Amino acid sequence: MIAGALPAQTARMTNRHRSPPRDPFPHFVETVLPAPSAPALAPPLRAIAQTVALEGGQTFRIERGADRFVFIASGAAKLVALASARREQVVAFHFAGDLLWIASPPAHDYLLAALAGTTLVTFPATAFISIVESDAAVMKALFERMQQALLRSREKSVSLGRKTAQERIAGFLATMADRIGTGDALGPQVDLPMSRRDIADSLGLTIETVSRQFSELRAAQLIETHGRSHVRVCNLAGLADRAGHARAPL
């Protein structure tokens, strides 16, 4: 079940920031379980929990038919659907604090790949549900997380189905500024944990197109980039504008 490294990538993945192996389970409890529910549910959940530490580039594969819940205690990861040999679709990015659910899919295989050092707490879905199902508050919390995932996925459908390359990139950067940006909302900074390839695979584009659009947004003074991953958003409104998030007036 665990973490075969993608062939080409491991060599250079160093353990620069090897953090002390602190138990991530309490973090899961306080993030996911409403306070009143925690004491009763934490012990049985801990009994079925598995903790996985991934280095950047390593993957967590879901075998066919074995649904799992995965809590991201730290780090960042991409959820990838394998359409075929050289066609991967990044279905979602997930960051520390996210809880996701990966199912046995009808049409494609999925895998979760760490973008950097990442710690996961995972549970078999059926056992997880049967522990938690009697607790309405937890089910409601789960439910709301799934709603959010569904909403994000639908927004992605709009992006993939009806937007130009520039709109997708602008929307992507605006979303990232919102989800993992630092600094004030007027000039947020983002340290992108994913490569250009990951961005391309998420937005249904190629790395070349991603790169060209970054260059255009840079030329238009909407963003500044430093190094491969650091982006400073100079004009968030302008960016959102180019993202084509048009609502019906009023």
Add this chain to the structure above:
Amino acid sequence: MIAGALPAQTARMTNRHRSPPRDPFPHFVETVLPAPSAPALAPPLRAIAQTVALEGGQTFRIERGADRFVFIASGAAKLVALASARREQVVAFHFAGDLLWIASPPAHDYLLAALAGTTLVTFPATAFISIVESDAAVMKALFERMQQALLRSREKSVSLGRKTAQERIAGFLATMADRIGTGDALGPQVDLPMSRRDIADSLGLTIETVSRQFSELRAAQLIETHGRSHVRVCNLAGLADRAGHARAPL
């Protein structure tokens, strides 16, 4: 909240099959509520339920900030995100028996449009949840429906992000054969309730491309069509093959 007709469409929408206005609420109860939960929950749910009958082409719009659950008692509908003036993305098709949840979206407006005569039972989301949240079995059932919606949405992302026009159409037809097909699995027949435009808006294509791909699949003997909406799948395996549903070997 209700059913403004899309401007251009109402004129010809006739009430050919005007069915007697049977109360759809019991259908909701038996489809969505597990039997043991029904007696306790049905009355309070009925108190907040609104029944809506739509003719083909009429829409049910969700106003900003008012999440609703919608049960489709009969008929068929498309859930549309309004990307902008002439860019609509059909985010999902739904058929009788489906329960969906429509939220106040962050970036786009959504609306539900009937593809034919359709009966809905709708509930304000917050009130609905607070009634059912104490019932683990119902929450679990809701949860599973949302999982399925999420899975479908992710599959749509793969389709929109990484598939060719022909793969999208083949996959669409295979899915429709599965969801609303009649007859044996070897030669299922489908009566498509949606127009070519709806299909195009769902798959991120244009009507012309949809039409061309239908023609190609017809020429390849994979399907036969009669009239606008009737499709007979002659070779489901071949269709699935062209859908590019490549799983990793094994």
Add this chain to the structure above:
DNA sequence: GGCGATCATTGACCTGGGTCAACCGCCGAC
């Protein structure tokens, strides 16, 4: 049964972004 509007199909052409290829520059290793 025939009319007419709308939807679907087909063809000709065009373009956004994919593909292929060359180069650059960041970053970790030593």
Add this chain to the structure above:
DNA sequence: GTCGGCGGTTGACCCAGGTCAATGATCGCC
């Protein structure tokens, strides 16, 4: 510091599918 390699950028070209336009098929209506 300098070296090497990978990831990113840039340019030239091409093609799947979008656009524009004209014709044909359905189907509700009278």
